[in-house]
Amino acid sequence: MKKSIGAITIVFPTPVFVVGTYDKDSKPNAMVSAWAGICCSDPACVSISLREATYTYSNILESKAFTVNIPSEQYIKEADYFGIVSGRTEDKFSSVGLTPVKSELVNAPYVKEFPFILECSLLQTIKVGLHTIFIGQIKDVKVEKDVLTKEGSPDFEKIKPLIFNPANRTYYGIGECLGKAFSIGKK
Amino acid sequence: MKKSIGAITIVFPTPVFVVGTYDKDSKPNAMVSAWAGICCSDPACVSISLREATYTYSNILESKAFTVNIPSEQYIKEADYFGIVSGRTEDKFSSVGLTPVKSELVNAPYVKEFPFILECSLLQTIKVGLHTIFIGQIKDVKVEKDVLTKEGSPDFEKIKPLIFNPANRTYYGIGECLGKAFSIGKK
Numbered sequence: 125m126k127k128s129i130g131a132i133t134i135v136f137p138t139p140v141f142v143v144g145t146y147d148k149d150s151k152p153n154a155m156v157s158a159w160a161g162i163c164c165s166d167p168a169c170v171s172i173s174l175r176e177a178t179y180t181y182s183n184i185l186e187s188k189a190f191t192v193n194i195p196s197e198q199y200i201k202e203a204d205y206f207g208i209v210s211g212r213t214e215d216k217f218s219s220v221g222l223t224p225v226k227s228e229l230v231n232a233p234y235v236k237e238f239p240f241i242l243e244c245s246l247l248q249t250i251k252v253g254l255h256t257i258f259i260g261q262i263k264d265v266k267v268e269k270d271v272l273t274k275e276g277s278p279d280f281e282k283i284k285p286l287i288f289n290p291a292n293r294t295y296y297g298i299g300e301c302l303g304k305a306f307s308i309g310k311k
Numbered sequence: 312m313k314k315s316i317g318a319i320t321i322v323f324p325t326p327v328f329v330v331g332t333y334d335k336d337s338k339p340n341a342m343v344s345a346w347a348g349i350c351c352s353d354p355a356c357v358s359i360s361l362r363e364a365t366y367t368y369s370n371i372l373e374s375k376a377f378t379v380n381i382p383s384e385q386y387i388k389e390a391d392y393f394g395i396v397s398g399r400t401e402d403k404f405s406s407v408g409l410t411p412v413k414s415e416l417v418n419a420p421y422v423k424e425f426p427f428i429l430e431c432s433l434l435q436t437i438k439v440g441l442h443t444i445f446i447g448q449i450k451d452v453k454v455e456k457d458v459l460t461k462e463g464s465p466d467f468e469k470i471k472p473l474i475f476n477p478a479n480r481t482y483y484g485i486g487e488c489l490g491k492a493f494s495i496g497k498k
Contacts, residue, residue: 265316
């Protein structure tokens, strides 16, 4: 039996993406987006939804670039901090002690300490309502060597990404592997 | 030390959303999208990215509506099956023994057995490249009563959503709660 809970913005799971940008004075900034994900395979693109009120919004319009940085569990406090304060009033990288590295491919910084990062150039913006979708073309993905499998593929269980539960605003880790996609359904 | 792995479409986590639509003959269909998520809070919107080759693509353009159905772990096989075969050649609901329920709000069916569903009307489409983003305005969210908390909020740990790992195409469950957002970062 289903109960209606209204037109709310809750789905499961949502990611914890730290978005890296430069402001007009080249100060690096980082914010958190849970409303984001891959949106095209060719060209390879990722989208993030931002309110105009955020510092990152104007940074991307100016720099035409951003990075998506995926924190591992061990950086839960730093990632959460990035979502609490504004880059307008603070140098967040300095506050949490993480290192911004200037991308050689796009005009944006990535988080040195995070295991998995995407470097993106702005391809398109779409105003939906309060939020605007920023579509970034993925120019490269960089992964810490110690979270790669022997075959050189990103190892989910070593990366240990955070999962955001928007219903009560909590972070979760990943659980057990339950099966192979495009396979378990054949049974 | 980071290693470049190229401009690939991998992020962590991605969701397992079953998208419900009607075709032009009102046959219900279900497909799986991992490239999807909330994209605006006002109006409440969710986006899914689809290739033109999919049956769902033309269904949504015709019906102007879709549902997003979040399977719990127990429906991993059914959800995976929805992603393996095409609705062009098969009635997937019948094949897996799940029940399509006609939404009273939009022209699309939802999956009766799944714990958490969103009913959406098509608001906008954006062609990015091989994929097109379909933005759906969320008209209502319906939740199985037994996965609500005492306070009437969706309970993540009872819903048990699937998490997709695109790096090696496997499904995971959710792990432990690691902390409260907008809070743990203050420490």
